[in-house]
Amino acid sequence: MALHPDRLLPIDPRARDIARRLYHSVAGLPLISPHGHTDPAWYATDAAFPDPATLLVKPDHYIFRLLYSQGVSLDGLGIPRRDGGPVETDSRTIWRLFAANFHLFRATPTRIWFEQSLEDLFGIEERLSTGNADRLYDAISEKLATPAFRPRALYERFNLEVISTTDSPLSDLAYHQALRDSGWKGRVLPAYRPDFVVDPDREGFTKNIVKFTALAGTAMNWQGYLEAHRTRRAYFKALGATSTDHGHPTARTANLAMNEAKSLFKTVISGEASPKERELFRAQMLTEMARMSLEDGLVMQLHPGSFRNHNPNLFRTRGPDMGADIPMATEYVQALKPLLDTMGNDPRLTLILFTLDETSFSRELAPLAGHYPCLRLGPPWWFFDSPEGMRRFRETVTETAGFANTVGFNDDTRAYLSIPARHDMARRIDCGFLAGLVAEHRLDEDEAHELAQDLAYNLAKRAYKL
Template structure:
């Protein structure tokens, strides 16, 4: 017998009836606000070409490491889920077979945010009213396949249906931004912008770093054999990205280390890393480049985002066979107070700079990040990121950050996802959790209800637009 799939209207709200009623009222005021998605990894080609998504597996499983990393942990091979290999060796290609494998293991996601997001997609996007399991796998597949063939499920139609006001993708300076150009020239009114992610030409430990830098300079028409030429190439590409709508940069460094070298020392360091960097020189170069990027942001107004301290591709076998971004990234301890001081000594008090900090180390929330953002004008706190993009992660974030940094030194929510259909689900979770937190403050008589309504709107909409200059 199939079991019903229901989304309870009070999900994530407090159990206490009085506090729950306050949360309901707050949520009613923000649930239909437009979605501002200022940082993520959706493919701009979707919106440029506006072609139908092919099938349920290719849309919801194959590209989503949240989905397949859990199954891999239970010994379901990535081959069986259709994840492509680096060398092109065969993996499962039948999307229905992939979907059946996923459905047979869907119980593994009980209690996880992935389950919440996917159930929202199934119920709200596709109107499915039974739970996903082996017995309903084909029903799900058939319903989704039929929907994806309709005009209503093309990328632009979904963008509009979801109430997305603006979405930012993320590209490296080696990207020609052709898809963004095609979107602008198409006449479609949807706002899709890019973000400048210079890691391939900033991190000397990236595979092919020297070749990347040469391409970077060639496309800018700049001699990047010199430090000044290299910085000029960054300014060229930043301007190119701004012309494509970018308002932000993004930096995924192994640590939050920054440096403030003299021009001569920086030039000497650059020459060394071009010739082949030692680990120490690579870390120092990344550190110097964060400070250089901050200076350029003061010049051109682009907001900086720092996503540090992740051990990328920890599983060597998966990296060798399937490549990067396959669910093998693991959080590391974070340190910000000493790491950011060289950058903050130069730019921390400059109101022209906005540096948004993210972390996967919750231990630094109250000890480091909240006190820093509660002091430096240039600093803002990004929302719970990646492994902490969950109801409990959001609650811990508010509990540990608010007392010192308040609400207005945070930047609302961003979904940071490749999974397009989950975007409204993720924003809905964030809005519900913020309303639940605010309802507790009202119930404790620590905040007036009219103020809570203002804060709820700020967290859902106003702060993200202001912080990202959108």
């Protein structure tokens, strides 16, 4: 069951021939991974990955959320409980449970990523099943124990040019410092994700602010709080960071007067803020972060529109990031106006917008990015990091925003082994889209080759200042 060389390419023979030529011109380009969630400790310690289930199943919410939807026990998958209660600890048993339910992933991108990882990395061309689960587990385990499957060796095998992690402002970035001190040539960069000290709805918010200002050595007031951000951003930048990332419920921004901002800060750290005041604080902080990006040059990413931890029982028993985050309708035109009124015409600012609301692409995001010099559109994210999601994105934004106002692809993953497969999927889909334009005589093939290079490599490298 080897993967078909023409997978994901157009069905029409003429377009497919063009897409093949385009794809082969970009398939071997280095990978730029400017936004993701891999653990910097992997690269710093370069320790062997423990086993197939711990590497491929347990950390991947794409996998366990779908299994959970079909009644598969999270205990059986070894997903930890907050109370420390018993869960399955035998990795082979977890792998068998995954194999018994692998049919649930038919026609999902998860299956494409998983099977390409097995074939390209482990030489496995069989579909996972109950019958071969133990044999494949043993084959993968044997290779994971070899030096060729250590994190740094895989980085080089993947042809990664640079990868960015996502890091709390409270992090000491010790692993990033250790990487720098090690002399290894791989580029693993931090990204500043300040949600823990920006979002009053986060658990322990006020305690986080106390730690944050103490870490930066600044006062526990509005001016000291902003200075703490500047101090921490400078520390991240010194260790290679080129971007910040903001996971807000909405895209709302604000531009309050100084006295209003001071008063609001006091209210939110008191723990007495209303939902309206908490949202206003987040909105103000997006504008403050944009101002700081004008100062220090860090690229700003906004990931709004997720109803986080929608399942309260799961959040209570398992914690966050358990696959229960659900997309919401998200408004951008009015929400971003205070920030854009202030800085939208300044090309020194780069604000990359993502969405989980596909209806906003042609209605709001493409027209905004097609006008304001500071705006760029991030690729399809999360639920839409899929073949059809990528096609819909290109079809709905290109006519209004063009290609240059997008930023190529980023894999946004915790699943390390899936990174090459995710980039490969994006390159195939983009080449298919470009081939259709050539076949319709809307684009010359030499232009399509230039655009294929941009979408696979150049745009991400340029947008993220890498």
